Amino acid sequence: MINHLHNRMEEVDGAQKAAQRREKKQLEKELDGLQDRLQDLQRFEAALRRILEMKNESGETVGWTREADDGVILNLAPLHDLMPAWKEPEKFWRALEAGEYDWSHTAMRYWPKRVLERCKKNKSYAIAHGRMDLYEAR
Numbered sequence: 001m002i003n004h005l006h007n008r009m010e011e012v013d014g015a016q017k018a019a020q021r022r023e024k025k026q027l028e029k030e031l032d033g034l035q036d037r038l039q040d041l042q043r044f045e046a047a048l049r050r051i052l053e054m055k056n057e058s059g060e061t062v063g064w065t066r067e068a069d070d071g072v073i074l075n076l077a078p079l080h081d082l083m084p085a086w087k088e089p090e091k092f093w094r095a096l097e098a099g100e101y102d103w104s105h106t107a108m109r110y111w112p113k114r115v116l117e118r119c120k121k122n123k124s125y126a127i128a129h130g131r132m133d134l135y136e137a138r
Helices: 002-018 021-052 072-082 087-097 105-110 112-121 123-128
Strands: none
Touching: 002 021, 021 072, 072 087, 072 105, 087 105, 105 112, 112 123
16 A cells, blocks of 8 residues: 555656646645555554564564464554554553563563563463473472
8 A cells, every 4th residue: 555655646746747727736635645644554554563573571573463362452452552542452551561461372472581480479370371380389
């Protein structure tokens, strides 16, 4: 779509140079609209890239993957920048950052050291992540 808009903008720009008053004004208005759409798409593309290039606490690129066992809202949490009008995903992202959902695979993706450390003390977390080898029974 970005390439399409670039191409269309070139066409409109070329037509605008050859156009007369009224047509020139209409083409100028169309070009403004195309530029606005292009900026929106570029912002969206940048947000997608940030998500796909997200790193875990060790600096490894982990991106985003749907985790079927985590439920809809935790799956949407890392995507919160893509839906700014919906506040719930961002709220859950902040909770994930704070360690409130360390049982989840999403938490393990972004904060593996913290989650594995918590598996040592929390049997439920160790079970959820298949890491009973870490659990230190009391």
